[in-house]
Amino acid sequence: MTSSPSRRAILRGKVNARPHPRPIGALAPMAFEDACSQCGDCARACPEEIILRDAEGFPVLDARTGACTFCGACTEACETGALIAGQPFPxxxxxxxxxxxxxxxxxxxxxxxxxxxxxxxxxxxxxxxxxxxxxxxxxxxxxxxxxxxxxxxxxxxxxxxxxxxx
Structure with missing residues (x-):
């Protein structure tokens, strides 16, 4: 399974950085980063408390602390449209x-x-x-x-x- 680095990763010299999963319903990487305001509403809404911030302040899923139940609380809490219900989880x-x-x-x-x-x-x-x-x-x-x-x-x-x- 290969993936190409995001535009942001290339510009920051992190071409080989491992991508981290975004919350359920996240838009494609560039669109997500443009739409996300880094407000933290998705993390506060997550009942499993598995949404953390990456080094740039964007939300990521951290499965090392628990599993996602796909409850959709994060997508409901997102007011910017960076997380949309019904998006496939890749x-x-x-x-x-x-x-x-x-x-x-x-x-x-x-x-x-x-x-x-x-x-x-x-x-x-x-x-x-x-x-x-x-x-x-x-x-x-x-x-x-x-x-x-x-x-x-x-x-x-x-x-x-x-x-x-x-």
Whole structure:
């Protein structure tokens, strides 16, 4: 899954900076940054308290503290139009190389937390298991991120037109 850096990232010399998920209903990156007033209403409205500010003051989802329930409180609170109900959420969970299961340690914490059943494990030679994430089933809620003892699960930009990564 690849994504091109935003105009703002290029101008600030942060071409390789990892993008962070915006709240549910966020416009496309440039339009979002133009429309968002950084007022913090979305963060105050979030009952899960998972909306924080990035280094530039824009709201981002932090799944390391909890999962998004897609309640829509953030979009309702946004008066600038930077968050609009019904926008697709273009983020999906994936395992990083430091995943314990990829290192041969038995761990399925992410699978246990996934209500959408989007994570399964494929047994590999040698007895280890490889986590597989079903992008079609994954909602991007982030419930699998916080319980990972290695911090190896992260939300990544998702483009449904790209071929699936298994």
């Amino acid at each position: 983020w999906r969970a994936a395992a990083e190389p430091n995943c314990l299961s990829l290192k041969g340690v038995q761990c399925r914490a992410c699978e246990d937390q996934c209500d959408a059943s989007a994570i399964r494990f494929r047994l590999m030679p040698g007895g280890s298991a490889q986590p597989l994430f079903d992008d079609a089933a994954c909602t991007g809620c982030g419930a699998c991120v916080a319980p990972c003892p290695a911090g190896a699960i992260a939300l990544h930009p998702f483009n449904p037109t790209e071929p699936a990564q298994c």
